[in-house]
Amino acid sequence: MPRKKQTVQKQRRRKVYNPGDADAIHQKKRGAFALFSNYKLFAAIGVIALAGGLLLTTVLSTRTSNATRSGDLGVRGQGVIRTTPEPGQTPRSGASGNIKQYPAPPPMSIDPAKTYTAVIKTEKGDITVELDPSLAPQAVNNFVFLAKDGFYNGQTFFRVVADESGQVLYAQAGDPTGTGSGGPGYTLPFEQTDVRFDAGVLAVARPQEAGAPNNGSQFFFTLAEAPTLDGKFTAFGRVVDGLDVLRQLTLRDPQSQQDPPPGVRIESIQVTEA
DSSP states (O other), X not given: OOOOOOOOOOOOOOOOOOTTOHHHHXXXXXXXXXXXXXXXXXXXXXHHXXXXXXXXXXXXXXXXXXHHHXXXXXXXXXXXXXXXXXXXXXXXXXXXXXXXXXXXXXXOOSOTXXXXXXXXXXXXXXXXXXXXXXXXXXXXXXXXXXXXXXXXXXXXXXXXXXXXXXXXXXXXXXXXXXXSSOOSSOEEOOOOOOOOOOTTEEEEOOOSSTTOOXXXXXXXXXXXXXXXXTTTSOEEEEEEEOHHHHTTSOOXXXXXXXXXXXXXXXXXXXXXXX
């Protein structure tokens, strides 16, 4: 039986638009794609965006200029200072009226071969300290700079701690806020010193956390044997006169007392070199 002839239908060929084909370029855009072919619309949007950007820049520039004149930028640089209180007028909080902040530590300006002596004048009397640049040159250089710049004037010995018998263990100063958390606006690298901490050692304060840098301005005196401090703090001087004055400082600890008494005020620190 003869086979029935099959009818084969030819499939309609679909047009494929590849990138760059003339047919694809001339095809009418639909929906969102139509926007991309509207050059006038894009030009209008560009003009509006440009005008808006210029307006925003003008507004921000005006605000920045006004903030600079009024001191509201929040950037505390060298020269920011308030009036130092007169003797007997140091606030009960222990904060100083002399607040200076610096953008960075001072450049090295001392001569490690020279001897530097600091006389700390307080309401209780003078404390004379011999600074040792060979021990910690950066700490000595920093202390000399801040003392000569009047940073410590008006500040107090904000933390003076004694044992149960009343013997003063150490006295701490150098914080313009009087809280133990303030400084000059920068920190210092820790300098390892091999010094035995006993009565009269002057050292830089630093946080207890491992690897923490030295505070930029806070310092303390030990007034008794303190072997647990050996190697953990940067020692940079020693008291040569005035240990009795340090032992007469008002006991206070803002970290443990809710309302500590006013601390003994530092009138000034005079530094000489020889």
